[in-house]
Amino acid sequence: MSTIKDVAKYTGLSISTISKYLNGGNVLKENRILIDEAVEKLGYKVNHLARSLKTNKTKTVGILIPSLSSAFFSHIIAVIEETLIQNGYDSVICGFNFDPKLEIRKLRFLLDKNVDGIILIPERLSADDLNSVLKVSGKQIPLILLDRYVNDFECDTVLADNINASYSAVESLITKGHKRIGIIVGPPEISTAYERTIGYKRVYQDYSLPAEEQLIKVGDYSLESGYQLFNELLDTEDPPSAVFVTNYDMMLGAITAANERGIKIPSDISFIGYDNIELSLIINPPINIVVQPMDLMGESAAKILLKRMKGDYSSYPLMLRHKSRLLFEK
């Protein structure tokens, strides 16, 4: 492995001249081609470790998400990465598999790796957790919370308009005459789940409909829980006439359950799902879904982070709410 020193030796120039040129500085044309030749010949590659040690920058951002196998997260990440790459940043992705211990560990890991910034989709992390990890790390590196907020933790945050989206979805069902609507939500500790539940309840209140606790099923955002809770909903004496499933994975489970039971959507039961990824796009007849602005969310999280990494802390903390769309068949 050749170093900048070798290039210097090869060209007869000094290390600093090489370094300067390699970083976009001006050198004589003759030296320029000389250096190029040396780099080519020696196969010189900059040692990022050394550079980062000196500059205190890695040009790398860490992305921390609950699970690698969620289509929703994966999609958002793809968008984030694209934006970052365009700006000269690479990213390192960590999943913590819904494991709170790993969630903290991986966060530490990213800090240890000296990433220049972090985008986090939190799951169980509390404000205290975050503070302690970030404090220990010493350096104040930019952190963006994505999709979910953390209670009592002030930070740039990019979210979807969960309450409104949920409200609109449920309202549309009520408008169509449904009075008893089942909803399958995530654990209330996760802000999205909490908010989507709020939206549901608020409609019921606003329309003076009786709230029935047994119509609200709390899952864990996994496919399996969607499957099971949909069955639970339909296994009651008096099943709801419509079901609203509030994330993508649970929707897959619910649809699977429906298919198994021979229940047709939407003829046998009204149905609203979440997020237009893969399956939602090809299912026929199309299912009604709440479409989160995944692209926008990813992109603005990345952009805010880039801004912070540039040192621009104007209007901190930022709290963005991006609007979801309702994709409905008439």
Add this chain to the structure above:
Amino acid sequence: MSTIKDVAKYTGLSISTISKYLNGGNVLKENRILIDEAVEKLGYKVNHLARSLKTNKTKTVGILIPSLSSAFFSHIIAVIEETLIQNGYDSVICGFNFDPKLEIRKLRFLLDKNVDGIILIPERLSADDLNSVLKVSGKQIPLILLDRYVNDFECDTVLADNINASYSAVESLITKGHKRIGIIVGPPEISTAYERTIGYKRVYQDYSLPAEEQLIKVGDYSLESGYQLFNELLDTEDPPSAVFVTNYDMMLGAITAANERGIKIPSDISFIGYDNIELSLIINPPINIVVQPMDLMGESAAKILLKRMKGDYSSYPLMLRHKSRLLFEK
């Protein structure tokens, strides 16, 4: 951010003593507690950049996979990470979104990051690509190919027994009396797809059955292609009586298509899918699937890598084939 120097100053000891102690060396008890106190008080954290620069080791392995949103890959990765963590290694995951350009770029990125080893699930990379990237990087770092091999590239490789698995699956259908079996495979450039096709064709040969090209549908391992190709298979004048879908994502698409058409599995059509992840586990009646040894594959890839990173290059290159199981209803 305090450094080892600060700890030295605080304790009155020298840098080297601190370093020695921090790396497991022996120091006097009194100094020991003194250092511990200083570390605690100053919130000292080792700078991995500096350490790695010096030691030439990052204790990090890179994992490069075609896509983050494939359940099969995600599952394997979880296993790999677990094994690595137990051995003091962290991992950095990169997906290249099925984009050949990104596949190379990310590989370079990992090399640039000075990972100590790499586990790669290749997609379009050729032996030449690999050689050129690895050569440029200079240092010879251990690389393990997982799930798929690269033609003409010698390297530790961990695979499933695709030919046999496919053969057995198809044979079981033939034994049950099926003569015309549709198969949905991936692109032949990917070794798993190539091999699973071989298995299929071999059965037909061995049983002296007429091979029909229109029964072999070539997709791209995506959910969408499974959906479409299943429909194509059934839209012919004389549809097959059984279908074998050779990866998880395409199976999801195929099942979706079947449900839409009101075709019941397995009463209306015999069906064999791939991999017992999520959906496969909860579908009822259960579908027949070929179960790849994901855990074993991930674990042994990690273990071989650990061995190589220790400098143990005995019996290189290793080529492991792990056996798939057939999970069948009688």
Add this chain to the structure above:
DNA sequence: TTGTAGGCGTTATCAG
């Protein structure tokens, strides 16, 4: 434009 020298935070050698 080019070169000299110092330092980023560690580890490692070798005296003491």
Add this chain to the structure above:
DNA sequence: CTGATAACGCCTACAA
């Protein structure tokens, strides 16, 4: 056991 001191590879004033 402890402490100078020299790297690791690079960047960056500052001087020439």
